[in-house]
Amino acid sequence: MSTCTEERARIPDALLARELRAPRYTSYPTALAFKPDFPISDYVNAARLSARCVEPLSLYLHVPFCASNCFYCGCNRIVSRNPDRIAHYVEALIEEIRLKAALIGPARRVEQIHFGGGTPNSLVPSQFGDLLSQLGKRLKLAPADQLELSMEADPRMATPTDVAQWRRLGFNRLSFGVQDIDDQVQLAINRVQSAAQVSLLTEAAREVGFASLNYDLVYGLPKQTLKGFDRTLDFVVDQRPDRVAVFHYAHLPQLFAAQRAIDAATLPALETRLALRNLAHARLTACGYRAIGLDHYALPDDALAQAQGRQALHRNFQGYTTMSGRDVLGFGVSAISQLGRTFSQNERDLAAYLAAVAHHRLPIARGYRQTAEDALRADVIESVMCKGAVDYAEIGQRHAVDAAALFAEERLCLRELDPEQRWLHADERGIAIEADGRHLLRLVAMTFDRHTPRPPA
Ligand code: SF4
Incomplete structure (x- = not known):
């Protein structure tokens, strides 16, 4: 290297x-090429054909709710803590599971389930339990020791007790959005979270036996400096999560309204952004992490590093994965499915998604057949x-x-x-x-x- x-x-x-x-x-x-005139019958045919496929299947469940508005955010999310609204959404997810599972049936083995967002831990543990039990009833889930069950969690909304409950539900992989621990950066992106909180949750996850822990970092954020990011990296290498993803912040205020709150003058120049990325690479690899693909790092005994060593790394909508099967069944607002050569994306608007599911219709809005x-x-x-x-x-x-x-x-x-x-x-x-x-x-x-x-x- x-x-x-x-x-x-x-x-x-x-x-x-x-x-x-x-x-x-x-x-x-990419999803930008998906077309609104995609016929739902293409999805239905792909799902029926997929039922005969022997490759394992992944599931993705999108939870769009967030406690507050991070200014750098480019995700499909809704700022709400309203428990009734969240409960209604979980009911809609259950209906969508019923609709989609009826087409695929229980023949294909599900080896990976990922909850993304938004903030998946807007759901309380019993809601995760309900969703997992519906999935288990209608699809063939791999036994717990062979099922990768993961969640992106917002550390600001989690306690060690939550972490223990997630583990009891079968979750074995956890990803924390850390981004940058520098106070000035956190204020500039409206996401204030202490390093102590991340550390507390990391310890809790290890204690209850999570198999893999990931931290997401972001470079190119407002007010970010090499010195401050170096301190963030000190913290990361000290905590030693199994994986670290180092993403670039793309400032696109014309596309993402939340980003309009960021003063463009406070963004680091290109030279600094590249230096931040190089700093992360140098610090992580010097501490024993292997560089994985474009923007991931993993400890040598992590499954991702081992898959890379065997030339068995793959890519799906969540990024790098060890799963060889490409097929993903997506649930929830804006979720994308891939079945064989057919991509489909659910409604990106929550009201439209809920209305479709309430009428027992597949909430698919766009798609593409390769x-x-x-x-x-x-x-x-x-x-x-x-x-x-x-x-x-x-x-x-x-x-x-x-x-x-x-x-x-x-x-x-x-x-x-x-x-x-x-x-x-x-x-x-x-x-x-x-x-x-x-x-x-x-x-x-x-x-x-x-x-x-x-x-x-
Ligand atoms: S960055 Fe994550 S937690 Fe923040 S608003 Fe976006 S989806 Fe929600």
Whole structure:
């Protein structure tokens, strides 16, 4: 692995800046290509076909409620603590589980269930219990020791007692949004949480036997400095979670209303953002974490690091995963499902979602059915994002095409990205990205994307 200093010396800032604006490729095509005229019958057919598939299935449940409004947020979420509203939503989720499970049936084994948000821990433990029991009744869940059951939790809304209750319900993976522990940054993003609280919950999670703990960090936030972020990293390496995700904050106030509360003048300049990212990389790898794909880090004995070692890392809507099956069944407002080559996304508006489910209708609002060419490109993009390499012969064989010949044009574009082949090697056999080109994976992947307009140079 090359050092960060080498990376800065070899890769022009202009390329790194372009990369920060590229999609994260949790699917191909990305959700921006989904179409509102997607026929529900396509979903129904995909679900029925999927019932015969032997690959394991993942489930995603979206909980949109949050206690307050973090200014950097780009998620689909609703600021509300109203227990009646939350209870009503849980009932709707149960109805959606009934509708979707009736199509797939109990043949496919579910090996992964993830609660995301919003803030999943807006739900009380009994509500998680109700949802899990409905899922268990209607789908075939793997036995507890083989089921990955995870939740993104807001530390501000959790106590050690909650953590113990989640564990008793079967949760075995937990992710805490830490972002940055610096006071000034926390005030600027309207998310004040003490390091002591995160530490208390981390200890509680370890005591009750959570198998894996993740911290999310964000760089590029207002008022963020190298010195302050270094203190955050001191805290992280001291707590030693199994995984750390280091995400870039994309300031898009025209798209996300909450971000309009951020004074753009307080955002770190590009040079500082890149330095923050490099600092995280240097500190985490120096402390024994392995760099995983684009923006994750994991301790060597964590399943993600081991999967990367076996070249068995995959990508789904939640990011990097060890699950080989791509199919995900999404529940809740804005949740995305992938069944075979069919993507579908639920209504993004809560009222529209609740109305559809109240009328026992699938709450699907948009979707997309991959063509054979999309599936081929998706395979290449996943290989770039997960392995940092592409073998055209292997991929061509899977799709019964001559991939090297098909991607002649892309090869020329890749040469333009790195004419001197310092970090990117692209020829008719495939692609190899050196370790210090890791932060450009999305830009390489984007070369194969026929749906997303290129970010300006
Ligand atoms: S960042 Fe997370 S907790 Fe904050 S508003 Fe967004 S979804 Fe809610």
